[in-house]
Amino acid sequence: MKSINWQWLGLAIAAVILQLLYLPTRLAGFVTDFTGLAERIETHGAAGIPGSFGFPALQPVSSVFYYFFYHSYSLEGWGWHLSMTLLHTINAALLFFLVRRLLGSGTERSAQLPAAAGALLFLFSPYATEVIVWRVGFHYLLVTTLLLGMLWHISRWLETPKATIFWTILGLQIAALLTYELAVIAPILGLILILWQHRRGELKEALYRLTIPQFSLVGLYFVGNRALLGSWIGHYGSEVHLQFPLGDMIANVGRYFVKMAAFSRYWPHPWKESVAVWLRQPFGLILLTLLSLGLLAWMFRSFRHVDRRAQLTWAFGLATFIALVPVLNLYFNYLLHIENDRYGYLPALFFYPAWVALLSRLPRGLYYFLTGVYLFISIGLLQRTNLYWAQSTRVYRTLLDDFPAYDRDSCYLLNLPDNLQGAPMFRDFSGKDRAFADALQYVKRQPYSGVLEEVVQYNMVFPTDGVLVEPDSNDLKVTFRQWGNWWWRRGIGASSYRDSSFIFHNEGHHYRLEWRDRPRAAAILYQDGSNWHSWTQQE
Template identity: 25%
Template sequence: MFKINQGRSLIIYPAILVVIIALAGIVCYYPIINSFFLSDDLVLIAIFQQVGPWGLWVNQQHGQSLFFRPVLSLISFLDYQIWGNYPLGYHLTNLGFHLSNALAVGWIASLLVRNFPIGRHYKIVLPYISGFVFLLLPSHTEAVSWISARTDVISSFFGFVAFIAYLIGRNSRYKYPYILSLLLFFMAVLSKESIVTFPGLIILFEIYHYFTHKQDGKLWKKRLGLIIPYLAVLAVYFIWRVIKIGTLVGGYGEDIHLRFDFGHIAQNLIIYPTRTFLPPIFNSSFSLWLSIFWLIVLLSLACTSLLFKSRTPDPSIPPLLLFLAGSFFVAVLPAINVFVSITDTQGERYLYFGSGFASIYLAVVLACLCMNIRLILVVSSILLLIFGLTVQSLNQNWRVAGSISQNILLGMLQDHPNLPAIITAIPDNYRGAYIYRTGLIQGLYLFGGGEKYAIAFNREPGDGPFERVQFTTNNIQTVMHHNLRELDDTILIRQDTPEIYQFNLSNPETSFLPWPKNSLKTLDYEVIKFAPTQYQLLLKNPDLADHLIFYSDGRLTASPY
């Protein structure tokens, strides 16, 4: 009877915890489940409508794109085939992958601690704490809540499961887990190129395993040789990539990915681990995040110190922490030259894959500092509650951004602005949640404004293997973008002369953003003075005064002049 009950508990308790994890994720991300499309989302769907399943693979979006992501393109196209112009299904896909990733992180933690000389309760609790931490990390809202950031969620799924298959296969007499790992790794890099450092994770693990298990050197070299097929897969990927897109670097270009500014990299080495665990802090400075970084270091040292002072020290835990910390930095290495904001959610998607290993790291540190299973559960529950409330709060920003995006689109479709429309200010983002950095023309095209605004779809040969794919119109000109902090942020207009208009942001914590894609000088107008919170517009044709529109005080507004 005891064995039957024990067997049932091995099934029932994990199943209950999995259900709780799923419910926690749904509750925290519920605000964005049916949130409207934002920015690149609309570009993505419009490309699929016109080009088909490989639209994001070999075609240039808005002039130029060098991303080679066929698996991502296929998954997103299947979403489009099912859901069309309804955002609900796309958000469900993102959330489904995120929930799966949380379970995968817990599984990785289970495989890492299964041979530890620690109590059975710790071995059970640590994986679930790791999965819960990953699920509720405040740094995940951009990757999960923004449809277009699914690149990181989907590629990480394949990366995590590939690592699980490797950990299982390295000790198995069967080859299929190892072959599965190679296949999943290939699918991961075909979803996002940043997973190219995956072989580095395997090298780190084998080094960690060698020093903690004191295995024979010949066996270690043999296992280290397992990395060669992964490098072969990587070589196939790069060859295929060069053939298809004509370049090895791609992405945002060599100016970003090969810009080795060591000051910027040093800052990222401090910002990345701190932002992984903490939400953005508005108006915070780098010095604050440096202090938080040293606090994390001190907690890690305290954890190690307690381990050596305990009666039953486990010498394998400090190397495990080193492995997890090293894995985090290996995972984020491809994004070390980019930007992750400390004041809002922009760019935090680059931390997603690495945060899986950071979540396990945090769970291990909590277990070592608390030294008691009940205390671990209490402390972790408090921490997870804080994380969950923070995620809910941040998701309100994404929900509001979706509402603004939809209202602007409806305003352009229904309020019939005079054509050509000159948009003097349109929201780029709301507290870091993107709105119309791009995608307005594609949104109008998708939702019935193609004829009204005479939007044309152009598809012509481009450089190398590319086609140039663009949606264009002469009836919409965008002068300036701006960010929003509050829904009632207002733009004040003053007419200095019959031809010159002064635009001022009412909120000093916001700014105008003159993106390079915007035309600051055309036959109809010219920006003659610019400052972060104000600019002057010279309207060369005074008859176009009634054509000026902008977003202010929560709505799309026509100029009163």
């Protein structure tokens, strides 16, 4: 009788627990950018895969998966859910085996436990939900898988430099680059691993044979972007990715590390705001800079003189920073849950093993206790975050299912939930105010043929949030029934604006809708919780 493989059994148990935690989100995530993806896939078809369905980025590899998922999986089924949770589980398993390999086959404390604890913290991170639940986050999962595979094979190649392993490394890097632009950091991650794992006297050869080809592939990638897209970097474009606001980037380093190490996203708002703002002040910036430079100098001086766990802390800590570099100049959202958590998915892959290896320097009993408490808190916050997704989805689907104005030629929506506690709902970055209309077309599959005017959105705090509507002379006054909300439009806070038929006056807790062309035959609807109510125009 064969002995039990405890590692695989542990991974299986962890995978089952993950499924239970994410089960409430099975129908979630078909929101916002998903409708844009659906439109592009239906417009371009399979012929659009090489050009990423017209999206301004070189992502043909992830486009293959999106095309397959879109045409194979129902929006009411298990396909999307299982594919994305499974790939996240695979990433955690690959992380475990990579860390265990790098630490060697030492004692439980020196190798097995740091590898397992780091992988579990990554697996059950409450910050992974945006990537796993939002159905347009699959490329974050896939590029992480490919980069992990690349690092695993680099580790093998450094021990046994076979040609087949070398070409596998480059193949995985190419696939990663054509999945998502975050893969431009691949050569630097490989360089960190080479500097750590190389044998004495073999560094120059490893750099020449592998690092130069890896950097060359990134150079070709940039040239391809320029030739095919007209910009050195796709997605947000060079005007965003090549802007380097130094103060914000330094502050964001601290914000990300506090977020991952101390779960600051879930602190009371005054606490997290005060920390986020302080880190952008001159004293905070100077302290962060000096601390970072000091740690870097210490690392290079002491790296070869410490044990493998300390080396893991340094190497994966540096890899965390490298993985953050491409997103440090992007907006760091500390206000809401979930939003922009996707930017931290790849950095978290390296952060958690480094964090656990650092904690392992403590006395064994304290180390086990703190690691267990940390994992317990992480699972609790993950469950809470998935509850937000589930609540937002119930409201989202009910509003779509119960839309009552199909028999009218035009309709005004006085309010729409942009998000619930950060879980995205009806948001449109296109500037065309079509979030609800596109959801009717691509999620409900019953498009509205009339003219649909979305006046304004707002952030839901609870799934029962809504508004009161009352006449104000010849206009309408729309007021929140509760406190804690504010008006949104096109993904940010709403300002007063003019439309062809009305003027929107933002007056804080309420807004006033001044009619320019009074729509006497149109349906005027407002949302209250999961319900639609109709406002009857008074003569």
